[in-house]
Amino acid sequence: MKDFFKTLLRSYSGCAGFILLSSFVVLALIAPWINLPDPIIGNLHERLLPPDWTGLHPLGTDPVGRDILSRLIYGGQTTLMVAFSAVALGAILGTGIGILAGFSGGIIDRILMRIIDIQLSFPLMMLTLLVVAVLGPSIGNVIIVLALTSWTRYTRIIRGQVLVLKEREFILSAKAIGASAFWIMRQHILPNVLTPVMVIATLELARIIIMMAALSFLGLGVQPPDPDWGQMLAEGRVYISTAWWIVLFPGLAILLTTLAVNLLGDWLRDYFDPKTRLKR
Amino acid sequence: MTAPLLEIRNLSIVFDTAEGPLHAVNNLSYSLMPGETLGIVGESGSGKSVHIMALLGLLPSPPARVVSGEILFDGENLLKLTEKELRNIRGGKIGMIFQNPMSSLNPVLTIGRQILEVILRHTSMSRKQATAHTIELLDLVGISAPASRLTQYPHEFSGGMRQRVMIAIGLACSPKLLIADEATTALDVTIQAQIIDLIQNLKEKSGITIIWITHDISSVSTLADTLQVMYAGRVMERGPFSTVINDPRSAYTWGLLRSIPSPSMHSGQRLYQIPGSPPNMLSPPPGDPFAPRNPFATPRCHRDTPPLRQVPNSLPGHMAAAWYDLPALLSLHPEASDV
Structure with a gap:
């Protein structure tokens, strides 16, 4: 852990990403203890107030008089929680299936790859709508749906990597010391594919936040009045010419989170690669 | 034992x-x-690695x-x-x-x-x-x-x-x-x-x-x-190390030994190479698999596969698969020894 921070300090971009992301996470976590206006019940007398850096509503208010800053911070709770869970679920599922398909080969590989082909031939939005319509909109279901749209991206890339890896000699030498197939997949294949997984995960996080916004926009994501960045963006769309602050701040929040994750992701990828680690 | x-x-x-x-x-x-x-x-x-993998x-x-x-x-x-x-x-x-x-x-x-x-x-x-x-x-x-x-x-x-x-x-x-x-x-x-x-x-x-x-x-x-x-997936010769090296009985061993470069060779001297290439194992030749490349092959070599047998007049455990008597042939054709 000490080593982790020591090397982090040496990378400007890694540092910036880490600070940015952790400040979002910390803000979301301590939201109930900082004195913020209610994010759900607004004051209709204060609707559509422009940002006022010194006043009660530093980032302005929305059409029903709710404080944007407060909604942004509370919305960060749901947005980050859902996005991280969905990315984690998708990554675990996708990587696991990718390794299994690539390593087993044969009939297992063929069945899994056909399942992916079938899923990819559905328009993503239609699949999402179908699943949410069947399961009903709730935070848990949104996470599941988003993970479902995400796992195939890992699986196809990881499978390709595993097909190359399993022919490498160290896999043969692992077999020659009596390692089982499961052991080889977990101990030898998995650490070798973590780098691409990390890269895909950082890209996926950004995509998933946008996707969440789309779901919210269609009314199938996080249900109002609970705030969420995508939903705020969708709601503010109508007012973009008169009250730019409603869309600007959630948009900025999405942008900065994505940027932070990408910066941190780049650094993490180098951190986990023993060859670049030597240069520290 | x-x-x-x-x-x-x-x-x-x-x-x-x-x-x-x-x-x-x-x-x-x-x-x-x-x-x-x-x-x-x-x-x-030659089947060395394959049989180990098996x-x-x-x-x-x-x-x-x-x-x-x-x-x-x-x-x-x-x-x-x-x-x-x-x-x-x-x-x-x-x-x-x-x-x-x-x-x-x-x-x-x-x-x-x-x-x-x-x-x-x-x-x-x-x-x-x-x-x-x-x-x-x-x-x-x-x-x-x-x-x-x-x-x-x-x-x-x-x-x-x-x-x-x-x-x-x-x-x-x-x-x-x-x-x-x-x-x-x-x-x-x-x-x-x-x-x-x-x-x-x-x-x-x-x-x-x-x-x-x-x-x-x-x-x-x-x-x-x-x-x-x-x-070709068979044992051609086997025995105590120095015996096989100094007194090879299979023409293949003999060829292998002569194709090792040695520092005592004078410059310009050509290294022996075994003629031909290993047999296609999709359709192995009948008889001794080395016969097509063997300058000493007898008609029988092309017909029957020689068993791996104890070499007469050698140490126990020195076995070779050959129908011919290599030392006798070598003394008959001394020119074969110099390339």
């Missing part, structure tokens, strides 16, 4: 290819005594198929064991060293973890004991400051050191049999000598049984008690 540690009987292996069955190993039989070091030499495709149960099947025979190791027929039982033998009772130390170690795991893995897999040692044993092993294979090496990655090691690590992995669980498949081929000559010296020392210390597969006879000269020459 003690029982052999390893006994291979009538082993035949076929690869099912698109063009038909490829006969990689044909009726291979030999045995290995505890403490013996067997050097196996032969060209590429022994370890690592042949990809399909396309490979063991048609007949048995491999008795320590009283058990390895071909009859379940995958789980085989896994317990691999790395436990049989240690294996592969050709390419550059790619035989997992690049993203530390050296320590890769050695630890074998020990924890096959023994009941605690993590702490296993770590101590790992350090002992690295010390044994001649890696200096072993404790500090545990957390390093393979790319921080040179080729020779990686091969030492591979040997440490091979020896980790005190195997009864150590198999080295072209273990020094990828290393440069001075490192080769060091590795062979290391194996020699280990052999003297622990009396371990070794199978050393190579295509370079000179690399096993200090190591092997017995030399076995393989060709």
Whole structure:
């Protein structure tokens, strides 16, 4: 852990990403203890107030008089929680299936790859709508749906990597010391594919936040009045010419989170690669 | 008379290819005594590695198929064991060293973890004991400051050191049999000598049984008690190392020995090469598989396959598969000796 921070300090971009992301996470976590206006019940007398850096509503208010800053911070709770869970679920599922398909080969590989082909031939939005319509909109279901749209991206890339890896000699030498197939997949294949997984995960996080916004926009994501960045963006769309602050701040929040994750992701990828680690 | 540690009987292996069955190993039989070091030499495709892979149960099947025979190791027929039982033998009772130390170690795991893995897999040692044993092993294979090496990655090691690590992995669980498949081929000559010296020392210390597969006879000269020459999936000749070297009875052994460059050769002198190329094992020639390339072949060689027989007037255990009498032929054709 000490080593982790020591090397982090040496990378400007890694540092910036880490600070940015952790400040979002910390803000979301301590939201109930900082004195913020209610994010759900607004004051209709204060609707559509422009940002006022010194006043009660530093980032302005929305059409029903709710404080944007407060909604942004509370919305960060749901947005980050859902996005991280969905990315984690998708990554675990996708990587696991990718390794299994690539390593087993044969009939297992063929069945899994056909399942992916079938899923990819559905328009993503239609699949999402179908699943949410069947399961009903709730935070848990949104996470599941988003993970479902995400796992195939890992699986196809990881499978390709595993097909190359399993022919490498160290896999043969692992077999020659009596390692089982499961052991080889977990101990030898998995650490070798973590780098691409990390890269895909950082890209996926950004995509998933946008996707969440789309779901919210269609009314199938996080249900109002609970705030969420995508939903705020969708709601503010109508007012973009008169009250730019409603869309600007959630948009900025999405942008900065994505940027932070990408910066941190780049650094993490180098951190986990023993060859670049030597240069520290 | 003690029982052999390893006994291979009538082993035949076929690869099912698109063009038909490829006969990689044909009726291979030999045995290995505890403490013996067997050097196996032969060209590429002579079945050296394939039969070892079959022994370890690592042949990809399909396309490979063991048609007949048995491999008795320590009283058990390895071909009859379940995958789980085989896994317990691999790395436990049989240690294996592969050709390419550059790619035989997992690049993203530390050296320590890769050695630890074998020990924890096959023994009941605690993590702490296993770590101590790992350090002992690295010390044994001649890696200096072993404790500090545990957390390093393979790319921080040179080729020779990686091969030492591979040997440490091979020896980790005190195997009864150590198999080295072209273990020094990828290393440069001075490192080769060091590795062979290391194996020699280990052999003297622990009396371990070794199978050393190579295509370079000179690399096993200090190591092997017995030399076995393989060709086209068969044993052509086998016997005490110096006897086979000094008194070869198979024309193939004779050809191999004459194709080794030696420092005493004068400049401009051409190196002997065995004419032709190894037979296509999709349709092996009838009779002695080496007959088409053998300048001394008799008509019978082209017709019948010679059995591996004790060589008359030689040491017991010196066996050759040849219909002809090589020393007699050589004395009749002295011009064959000078190229």
